[in-house]
Amino acid sequence: LFNQEKNTTVLLSLSVLVSWGVLLLAARLYWMGNKPPNFSNSDNPAADSPHLLTRTLTFLYLPAANTWLLLCPVQLSFDWSMDALPLIKTFADWRNLHTVAFYAGFTLLAWFGLRSSSSPASKAKETNGKADLANGKALTNGHSYHPPDEQGSPKTNGKTTLNGNGFTKTYQCSPRTIHPSLPSLATLPSTENVVVFSLGLLSLPFLPATNLFFYVGFVVAERLLYIPSMGFCLLVAVGTRALYVRLRTRGSRVVLLGLCTGLVLLYGMKTVLRNRDWSNEEMLYKSGISVNPAKAWGNLGNVLKNQGKMAEAERAYRNALYYRGNMADMLYNLGLLLQENHRSSEALHYYKLAIGSRPTLACNRSHTCILTPHTHTHTHSHTHTSTHFHTLHMRCSEALSVYREAVQKMPKQFAPQSLYNMMGEAYMRLNRLEEAGHWYRESLRAKPDHIPAHLTYGKLLSIIGQKTEAEGYYRRAIQLDPSKGNCYMHYGQFLLEQSRLAEAAEMAERAADLDSSEFDVVFSAAHMLRQASVNKAAERHYERAANLRPDYPAALMNLGAILHLNGRLPEAETNYLRALQLKPDDVITHSNLKKLWNIMERQGLRTTQGP
Incomplete structure (x- = not known):
């Protein structure tokens, strides 16, 4: 085949393509510092395997897996990294049969396809044993054309042709005209050229992905099949035509x-x-759960969090960690979500796990160094209505040093708005308000719709006396996500500080209604309503908070206090006693209970003997 003169053009074209490919590859390696890129072991687990047999068997299997995606694209995914394609570690793995079948089939296709298509016998068969003449030359390019009168009787015209037995016959052929709309037969490519071109499209663009020359940062990438799919379609067309001619x-x-x-x-x-x-992203990531559950659940969690679906996002993060528990990014994201929902103890746990999985993750260190559980026991100061970091104890000097390190080491793809906002919080706690304002503005510049930065910057503006501007930031935070009760809670606290009690009570009730399952929001709303002297609504929300956390003594004590104020003395006594069972040494509860007993005795009500 390759010695035939008519294939010189094909070989020359392939040589040019290969030369350009080698040149581009060399340039790529040069610009990368003459060394291959570095990837994490989860991007291409086979490349990270220490066993030669595992690497060899897995890499040999990858072309077969990609070919199956072309033939039967039933199961597709946006990402095939991690454990989407388990490693082949032994010869006993049944997927080795796929590998053998693929290479055998590809070899047979190349051999028989090219060999038979270039043989004269096949061409004669392909043209039903007839050869058409054009200008006295037989058309043997493998693409026969039969004019409508080809079944007519030949007429002699004084020209002789050789028949299959070596004898000459004289025919008088009537002139044939080809419709001008049909392509010139001489310009159609031969079958072997189409096969060579198709096999080239199938194999050459895929070579870099085989890990033959260097390791790549993926296992399977569907985007690499775009060009090979054209070769696949051409082969199907050639095969269909060959079958059609033979039938x-x-x-x-x-x-x-x-x-x-x-x-x-x-x-x-x-x-x-x-x-x-x-x-959309949500449907895309859901479609990939069956192939790569860890990556798909993690990305789905990010999407759900951005949509404000915190409970669903938390469930997605936990599902991702169920399949792959050492993903530092996912541990960090879950910790951040828990922190934003005021679950600081759990957040601290996941931040530490993230650092253990990836010690160089400076951003997690910046969270961990400032997080310890808030254990303030004085119930009346437990409002939970400042920014979400106000419920945490902060070691500000240590935090700032780690923040600066995190800013220096922060990768380009990392979204910096949360880090900038935390730096502002640290400066604010140190009463360095000018620096705090700078970092809040940087956070908003990095992400103008970052809700936590709106809330914290609004708090700062309120402190320095810019009440109108502060209220504007609170209102914008609500506009960005009207379904988030925490925004109403911050705005309500601001209104309460301005003695706008009716408006504050309205914001508190909205917050509690939107986040009715969030203890911190419901408890804070009840406290704000109590401060606004809306005692009936406060009682309802204190009761809801106590139901959400029946083992939390502060919730029971506050419920007892509001029942006490509303004149429901026996119920108040019951809740005071329940609170003391959980925390027997609470001074405030003891004091309130004694006052309650005095009132009940004056009213002639029966009391339970106090502890």
């Missing part, structure tokens, strides 16, 4: 065309369904 009956040809039509329709339907998966 003699009209019925068999109709069946073949019907099967081809069905194949096109099936692929088209799959394309439509896959386009739906790509219509």
